Amino acid sequence: xHEYSMVDGIVRQLRASAAENNIKQxxxxxxxxxxxxxxxxxxxxxxxxxxxxxxxxxxxxxxxxIREEPVMGECKDCQHRFEIKDYEFICPSCSGVNIKLVSGxxxxxxxxxGE
Amino acid sequence: xxxxxxATPILQENDEAARENRELFRERGIFVLNLMSSPGSGKTTxxxxxxxxxxxxxxxxxxxxxxxxTRDAERIEARGVPVVQINTxxxxxxxxxxxxxxxxxxxxxxxxxxxxxxxxxLVCPAEFDLGEDARAVVLSVTEGNDKPMKYxxxxxxxxxxxINKIDLLPYTDCDMEELGRDMALxxxxxxVFPVSARTGQGFTLWMDWLAEQVRHKQAASRQ
Numbered sequence: 118x119h120e121y122s123m124v125d126g127i128v129r130q131l132r133a134s135a136a137e138n139n140i141k142q143x144x145x146x147x148x149x150x151x152x153x154x155x156x157x158x159x160x161x162x163x164x165x166x167x168x169x170x171x172x173x174x175x176x177x178x179x180x181x182x183i184r185e186e187p188v189m190g191e192c193k194d195c196q197h198r199f200e201i202k203d204y205e206f207i208c209p210s211c212s213g214v215n216i217k218l219v220s221g222x223x224x225x226x227x228x229x230x231g232e
Numbered sequence: 233x234x235x236x237x238x239a240t241p242i243l244q245e246n247d248e249a250a251r252e253n254r255e256l257f258r259e260r261g262i263f264v265l266n267l268m269s270s271p272g273s274g275k276t277t278x279x280x281x282x283x284x285x286x287x288x289x290x291x292x293x294x295x296x297x298x299x300x301x302t303r304d305a306e307r308i309e310a311r312g313v314p315v316v317q318i319n320t321x322x323x324x325x326x327x328x329x330x331x332x333x334x335x336x337x338x339x340x341x342x343x344x345x346x347x348x349x350x351x352x353x354l355v356c357p358a359e360f361d362l363g364e365d366a367r368a369v370v371l372s373v374t375e376g377n378d379k380p381m382k383y384x385x386x387x388x389x390x391x392x393x394x395i396n397k398i399d400l401l402p403y404t405d406c407d408m409e410e411l412g413r414d415m416a417l418x419x420x421x422x423x424v425f426p427v428s429a430r431t432g433q434g435f436t437l438w439m440d441w442l443a444e445q446v447r448h449k450q451a452a453s454r455q
Contacts, residue, residue, distance in 0.1 A: 119325055119356035126242040138236050155355045155385050204384040205417045214420035218388075224359075226238040 120160035123224065124168050128175075130226060135174055143231035144176045151186045153221035158183045176231075188221030246360055249328035253363025256335065257346070261453030263446045264346045266362050268386060269370035270379075271352030274396045276304045277429040278370055279349060283311045285432070285439050290446060293338050295348040297326040304349065314338055325356035328363055344446050354379065358386035365449060366391035373397050373404050377411035384418050392423045394438065399428040 131143060146165075150156050165181040188201040192208035193215035199208065206216040241247065257264050269275045279294065286292055294315040296305040305317040316334040318326060326348065338346075348364065350357040369390040371379055374397055380387045387393065393415060401408070408426075415422050423441065427434035 119323075119359060122323065122325075122327070123242055126245065129245075130238065130240060130242065134236060134238060138234065140234060140236070144233070153385055153388070155359055155383075204381060204388070206388070206420065207417065214416075224242045225240060226242070228235055228237045230233055230235050232233050 120156055121164045121167075123156055124161060124164035127165075127226060128168050128172055131229060132174060134229070135231065140231040141174075142176050143174055143179055143229050145180050145182065145230040147182045147184065147227040147229065149184050149186055149223045149225055149227050151188065151221040151223035153188045153218070154224050156224060158185070184227070186220050186223045189219040190216040191219050193217055243359065246328050249332060250361035250363040253328055253331055253335075254365075257363060257365070258453060260340050260343075261450045262340065262343050262346050263449040264348065264362075264364040264366075265442075265445075266348050266350060266357075266364035266367045267370065268350045268354070268357045268367060268390075269352060269372075270354045270375060273352070273370045273372040273375060274429045275349050275352065275370050276307055278394060278396060278427070279347060280307060280311065281429045281432060281435060282347070282439070282442070283308070283313055285435050287439065287443050290443060291342055291344045293343040293346050295326075295331065295334055295346065297330075297349055297351045299323070299351060314343075320351060324351055324353050325360050326350050326362060327360045331362050344450065345442065354383040354386050358383070358389060366445065368392045368394060370394045370396050371411075373401050373406040373408075376405070377407045377414070380411070380414040380418055387415055387418045387422065390419065390422060392425065392441065395424060395426045396429055398426045398433060399431050 162181055169175045169179055190201045191198050192213045194213035195211040197208055197210040207214055267275055292313050294308045294313055296315055296317045298304055299320055299322060302317050305315050308315040316337045318330050318334060348362055367390045369386050371393060425434055425438045427438055
């Protein structure tokens, strides 16, 4: 379960940023997760809850909000942009297979709230 | 209440360490392969067969990732190849920061090819760049042909796939045609080698590919 290492990375970023911004307690964390990452939202939630118990920076009832990004591709031949469904990296417009991945591998904290 | 916008990637620390590793490998002209698969697909046996068929003068070193044991490293060491073991102590994947400290244990001037055997797992290792030149995924026919669609990221990011245990193909329901089609949908640039690490079938093409990558990397580093 690599989600645990991911949440560890999240908490470390939060600690650094909270110190810079003089924030003592965090109540909400908004995370963006691309659908091509192998991070499972439920497992991220589960790991977040485990960290929340130990990490004084996270409020007891702190919330992790996850926004999933679709897998988007751009055809290098005809520049058509499309959502990649069922992992088929083929252009629906020209059937080209030179597809650049535009989104789907995101994994970042969009924002957090605290005081 | 304060709202702070961030947007730095969560794996940034890993990606930075991977960049440093990659730069070091570039300077030294070492071709680095990140070998990934599920447990039991035959990564270590593939490695043993690769050692056996290594062309004269091609100097290999191995990093073995394992959760707790040193069994795989012992198998490699028995064949006289420099090997360093990384025990992840529970973690399901290697990350770039684990690689760096091990590099001091090798005489890097005497290494042309470094193969990093990742922890047996098709999910987590895919997410972590180690600084490698290429990723290879080993899939054995006994696992079934549905694996690429179930674990697309690892197949999307791989440069080569070794379809192992093809000597057992008649005893399985693995549909090679469907497997080929699914892999091509996910990654049309994937180079596929059907092999049997046990019998050595298909290894000539695999070894040629590997030797070609090493030559290419050395030539690029001399420029």
